[in-house]
Amino acid sequence: MFAASCKKGDNHKLDPDDQVPVDYMSTQPGSWWLYASNEDDVVYRRMATGLDSVKDGFTYNYYESYDTVYQRTTPEYFGKNGDKFLMLIDLFDDQQQYVTVVLSKDDPVVGDNWINTESFTYSGIALAAKFECEVVATGLSMTINGKHYNNIVQLKNELKARPSISPIFANCGTVMIWYSKGIGIIKRNFDINILSLYKRQYTDSLIDYHIE
16 A cells, blocks of 8 residues: 555646657558457457547547457547657546556656556546556567567556545556557556456557558
8 A cells, every 4th residue: 555645647747739749650541550459359450540639638649449359449549748658548448538648758768757647437436546657678679479579668557546535545456568669559468456446457469560
């Protein structure tokens, strides 16, 4: 358990005037990334649309993710603010509560760290959460699904949460992300349990991609 803090996270210190197109992955229409996940053998395709979308006063590059098993399309939002790479996380996979997350930064160095904070409601319970993020490796080379990737950055995100009426944060798991600038996200691993209200163990990894 950890004592609560009212300090705003880096995701709440952004300037709408500093919002620019994402540059760690292509925004060009026709670009796509194919991922395999561990949930129901789902394979999904992320597609760049070349379109923009405004969320909470910030302009994001709009992508779509198509689930080839359940044949559903999900909106996705990526952007950049100053030197910070941003994404909107659909926290409960319901397109109702998005969390703005500082994913990484330009020229990351091992040991770089920042915090994302957010308040939200789940099953009628008001919660406060923080993601303690750290660059744990750079310049990695990995072979995933038979393809080799270089210059990979590994990020560790430790999730902590508390009911709004409690002063104490509890550990709620970890999200690991691997990405390579110029390609995009290579792999993700979620192992979270938010106060026994929401649990998820999820992994996806890149199978193939095409950059326009």
